[in-house]
Amino acid sequence: MYTRKEKIAKQLTTLVAVTLGGTTTFAGLSIWNGNEKFYRDYVMPLTRRLDPETSHRLAMFAMKHCLIRRELKPDPGSLATRLWDLNFSNPIGMAAGFDKQAEAMHGLHRTGFGFVEIGSVTPQPQEGNKKPRVFRLEEDNAIINRYGFNSDGHEAVYGRVQQEREKQDRAIIGVNLGKNKVSSMSDAENYVTGVEKFGAIADYLVINISSPNTPGLRGLQQKAELENLISLVLEARNKLVTARLPPLLVKIAPDLSEHEKKDIANVILKEKCRVDGIIVCNTTTSRPLDLKSQCKDEIGGLSGQPLKDISTRCIRDFYRLTKGQIPIIGVGGVASGQDAYEKISAGATLVQLYTSFAFQGPPVVRRIKRELDEILRSKGYQNVAEAIGKST
Ligand SMILES: Cc1cc2nc3c(=O)[nH]c(=O)nc-3n(C[C@H](O)[C@H](O)[C@H](O)COP(=O)(O)O)c2cc1C
Numbered sequence: 001m002y003t004r005k006e007k008i009a010k011q012l013t014t015l016v017a018v019t020l021g022g023t024t025t026f027a028g029l030s031i032w033n034g035n036e037k038f039y040r041d042y043v044m045p046l047t048r049r050l051d052p053e054t055s056h057r058l059a060m061f062a063m064k065h066c067l068i069r070r071e072l073k074p075d076p077g078s079l080a081t082r083l084w085d086l087n088f089s090n091p092i093g094m095a096a097g098f099d100k101q102a103e104a105m106h107g108l109h110r111t112g113f114g115f116v117e118i119g120s121v122t123p124q125p126q127e128g129n130k131k132p133r134v135f136r137l138e139e140d141n142a143i144i145n146r147y148g149f150n151s152d153g154h155e156a157v158y159g160r161v162q163q164e165r166e167k168q169d170r171a172i173i174g175v176n177l178g179k180n181k182v183s184s185m186s187d188a189e190n191y192v193t194g195v196e197k198f199g200a201i202a203d204y205l206v207i208n209i210s211s212p213n214t215p216g217l218r219g220l221q222q223k224a225e226l227e228n229l230i231s232l233v234l235e236a237r238n239k240l241v242t243a244r245l246p247p248l249l250v251k252i253a254p255d256l257s258e259h260e261k262k263d264i265a266n267v268i269l270k271e272k273c274r275v276d277g278i279i280v281c282n283t284t285t286s287r288p289l290d291l292k293s294q295c296k297d298e299i300g301g302l303s304g305q306p307l308k309d310i311s312t313r314c315i316r317d318f319y320r321l322t323k324g325q326i327p328i329i330g331v332g333g334v335a336s337g338q339d340a341y342e343k344i345s346a347g348a349t350l351v352q353l354y355t356s357f358a359f360q361g362p363p364v365v366r367r368i369k370r371e372l373d374e375i376l377r378s379k380g381y382q383n384v385a386e387a388i389g390k391s392t
Helices: 004-033 036-047 052-064 105-111 153-165 187-198 217-221 223-239 258-269 305-321 337-346 355-360 363-378
Strands: 081-083 086-088 092-094 115-121 134-137 142-145 173-177 204-208 248-252 277-280 301-304 328-331 350-353
Touching (some): 036 052, 052 105, 052 134, 052 355, 092 363, 115 153, 142 305, 142 355, 153 187, 187 204, 187 223, 217 223, 223 258, 258 305, 301 305, 301 355, 328 337, 337 350, 355 363
Parallel strands (some): 092 350, 115 173, 248 277, 328 350
Antiparallel strands (some): 081 086, 134 142
8 A cells, every 4th residue: 555645756756757758759759750840949949059060960960860750742843853864853952061971861862852962072081170160150040161171081972872872762962072171183183083983973073162161272263273173074074984974063152253253154154164064152251241140250151141142143143144054053041932932033943051951950941842832833833944044
């Protein structure tokens, strides 16, 4: 027989156990299901208590181990996009920098991204800059980073991409190539070895000449340097002995003068430098005057909302300068269906994001796709391709 006190204690213990169990199960299911409100109100505020690099590692862990449910709803037909010889079920991709080492391609694909760009990957492994090297600008919905290409190097990353390609339901994978900070090879050779290494297994390749955190890298966007670099890299791509030659893209910075933009457009329109696409754009070294966050003056590249309109203008400029002849992947500050639509109507065929995922978590992908589909239908478009460049 229990005494009255013991009975109360037992009942209390049961109550606490049931409440805790129920809460844990509810939280677990909400995370697994990608419940938007739960992420906004609980998960993301909690992750923001960690320093940004640790919270990124946590997100990578969740993606790598597929701790988020697969998006079961098929993408609306309006978002189906064909570019090069690839069929994208939707045009929203994860931008380079989130999965630098190619560890979470499958998890990101399951979350509902139409494609995943891994890297930047450098030929040899390198550690990147010393920490802290990434800063969250809470009040501005932005990030400043100066990672400086921390990379496991070609060899390790290659093995992981190869494994992903063997899967049945696999991600469309872009491989973003960077260069080592210290190298015995020339700049062009850094990229040429990347093309040779990943040419047969990448769905597309990107020459990243626009990260602000590797000394001298952005100088490769200058006319003569660019012409030399692209012609050498394209020559290497064309010499590949493989069943399919991967499309080759260049990723450019937003911090270019009108003159520099014209030069770049003229170079990539030349036959020997005719790339298959451009990614517009990387992070900016500029600091808009209305930034509010304390760490706004940290050195590095700024991404997220303050980059949004800068990037959209840049897309519109390149669409006009290249007469719509070179496909554009638009990236910078995309956090809603309207943002994605603006990039597309400025001239982008595909769209990428990074910072809004860091702030809002996986539900942002589903929401952007839903909103984009609604916008397209409200404007009478059957397919997203019809909206490309319509606001130029
Ligand atoms: C933390 C961080 C790391 C990044 N690393 C890379 C990188 O390694 N290579 C690259 O081409 N872009 C990199 N980017 C740039 C993104 O791919 C993207 O161009 C930029 O962040 C703008 O998009 P967003 O505003 O949606 O973040 C990085 C961005 C962030 C925030």
